[in-house]
Amino acid sequence: QKEVEQDPGPLSVPEGAIVSLNCTYSNSAFQYFMWYRQYSRKGPELLMYTYSSGNKEDGRFTAQVDKSSKYISLFIRDSQPSDSATYLCVMSKTGGGADGLTFGKGTHLIIQP
Amino acid sequence: DAGVTQSPTHLIKTRGQQVTLRCSPKSGHDTVSWYQQALGQGPQFIFQYYEEEERQRGNFPDRFSGHQFPNYSSELNVNALLLGDSALYLCATRTGGRPYEQYFGPGTRLTVT
Numbered sequence: 001q002k003e004v005e006q007d008p009g010p011l012s013v014p015e016g017a018i019v020s021l022n023c024t025y026s027n028s029a030f031q032y033f034m035w036y037r038q039y040s041r042k043g044p045e046l047l048m049y050t051y052s053s054g055n056k057e058d059g060r061f062t063a064q065v066d067k068s069s070k071y072i073s074l075f076i077r078d079s080q081p082s083d084s085a086t087y088l089c090v091m092s093k094t095g096g097g098a099d100g101l102t103f104g105k106g107t108h109l110i111i112q113p
Numbered sequence: 114d115a116g117v118t119q120s121p122t123h124l125i126k127t128r129g130q131q132v133t134l135r136c137s138p139k140s141g142h143d144t145v146s147w148y149q150q151a152l153g154q155g156p157q158f159i160f161q162y163y164e165e166e167e168r169q170r171g172n173f174p175d176r177f178s179g180h181q182f183p184n185y186s187s188e189l190n191v192n193a194l195l196l197g198d199s200a201l202y203l204c205a206t207r208t209g210g211r212p213y214e215q216y217f218g219p220g221t222r223l224t225v226t
Contacts, residue, residue, distance in 0.1 A: 032213055034213065043203050043205075043217030043219050045217065046214055046216075088155050088156075090155075092213070099169055101158060101205075102158070103148075103156050103157070105153070105155050106154075
């Protein structure tokens, strides 16, 4: 079993829809949870960062962490074509990623105009 | 601020050869990590450098080695290239002040034939 499981998609939704992206993980040592976005031919960029269980909101994005279920989610409201990208869930045992970040496979999201 | 830069952009090598990839960190960043991203996969942690020393290493063989210079820039060396080493190699940099926020470069696309 991989440490982090993420459905690779593709996930295609119409513009304006609410998008839900999810990951499960098996290692309870993970304490820090991030979502990165990666456009084609670019490096990943940090979208959201959370430490504890619960919700964190930033504009149209909401990150949710449920440590008891080992399940994390990213919600995108009012999705735009510019949101089309690969979304990677990322975890770390330490805040600085000194142990290295552990990435999911990424979900390829397509927002149809 | 130029952000994280990597060179070269693309590289084609033959099996058995050696390759050196380079990374210049974002201004103010002192910690450099290297990741390997195979096609359709999430990045995998290779190692991290801080204060010119390798601090952490992922599950990669000794054929993968690195170096960090006094100006915080870094090199990744791969010896005895295998076909399976074909991937996008990403450099990520951060500063101690915001350890969870890593900035990725655009990557070097290595093709081994």
